Amino acid sequence: MEVYADYHTHTHHSHGQGTIRENIEAAIEQGLEEIAIADHGPASHSLVKLGVEDAVTLLEIKKKVEKYDRLYPEIKVLSAVEANVVSLEGELDVPNFILKELDKVLVGFHLFVKPASWRDAVGIIFNNLVLEQVGIKQEEIRYQNTELLIKVMNNYDIDIITHPGYQINIDTVTLAQKAAKHNVALEINTKHLPKKEYIKKAAAQGVKFSLGSDAHKPKRVGDVKDSLAIAKQIGLTADRIINVK
Numbered sequence: 541m542e543v544y545a546d547y548h549t550h551t552h553h554s555h556g557q558g559t560i561r562e563n564i565e566a567a568i569e570q571g572l573e574e575i576a577i578a579d580h581g582p583a584s585h586s587l588v589k590l591g592v593e594d595a596v597t598l599l600e601i602k603k604k605v606e607k608y609d610r611l612y613p614e615i616k617v618l619s620a621v622e623a624n625v626v627s628l629e630g631e632l633d634v635p636n637f638i639l640k641e642l643d644k645v646l647v648g649f650h651l652f653v654k655p656a657s658w659r660d661a662v663g664i665i666f667n668n669l670v671l672e673q674v675g676i677k678q679e680e681i682r683y684q685n686t687e688l689l690i691k692v693m694n695n696y697d698i699d700i701i702t703h704p705g706y707q708i709n710i711d712t713v714t715l716a717q718k719a720a721k722h723n724v725a726l727e728i729n730t731k732h733l734p735k736k737e738y739i740k741k742a743a744a745q746g747v748k749f750s751l752g753s754d755a756h757k758p759k760r761v762g763d764v765k766d767s768l769a770i771a772k773q774i775g776l777t778a779d780r781i782i783n784v785k
């Protein structure tokens with residue numbers, strides 16, 4: 541099995557360090573045939589803003605991506621985003637008309653985001669960061685988290701859910717069943733490597749996977765060897781992984 545693409549890389553437009561060009565050159569060095577520039581959506585936030593300036597910035601990045609795609613014929617450069625879930629209704633921080641312009645739409649359920657409202661802040665962040673951790677309402681929160689990602693798949697045309705289960709409690713089997721139905725790949729993220737047992741459970745539902753580096757520095761672009769190793773260990777074949785041939 542050979543990895544030919546990395547669809548999860550960040551640049552200085554959000555929380556990453558390198559430029560688009562540096563990520564592309566690193567990808568070429570790794571022998572990749574495709575790379576996506578998937579910066580964090582505008583709601584990414586901890587004490588400081590971590591995402592792109594605003595959703596429209598993604599269209600500016602797309603223009604640069606198209607320029608570099610022509611400049612580097614040896615690799616296909618794709619425009620993308622790692623959008624955030626920001627409301628209990630399953631809304632993302634990037635409107636549909638912008639998502640439609642991008643080559644790939646990745647969605648990450650991050651807790652460090654600026655939610656759409658106070659109600660969403662309590663429902664999403666407080667529940668997961670406080671109550672879940674101390675063991676209160678765990679079943680309810682797990683159900684809500686899973687439902688939120690399902691709502692996102694109903695509301696938007698997305699390609700990949702990044703690091704499912706990282707920071708949040710989800711029902712892997714239910715999520716994988718719905719993702720398979722919507723043709724959404726679940727990511728095996730090298731930076732936040734999931735437990736083998738969860739990937740096994742998800743794989744049994746027929747869902748596809750994507751191996752992502754989640755590189756925030758150019759030197760990590762294409763670094764998915766740990767994800768690939770797990771995929772091999774549980775017997776996934778290339779037809780089950782969207783960036784492997």
Ligand SMILES: [Zn+2]
Nearest residue numbers: 622648702703
């Ligand atoms: Zn992420």
Ligand SMILES: [Zn+2]
Nearest residue numbers: 548550622754
């Ligand atoms: Zn990421």
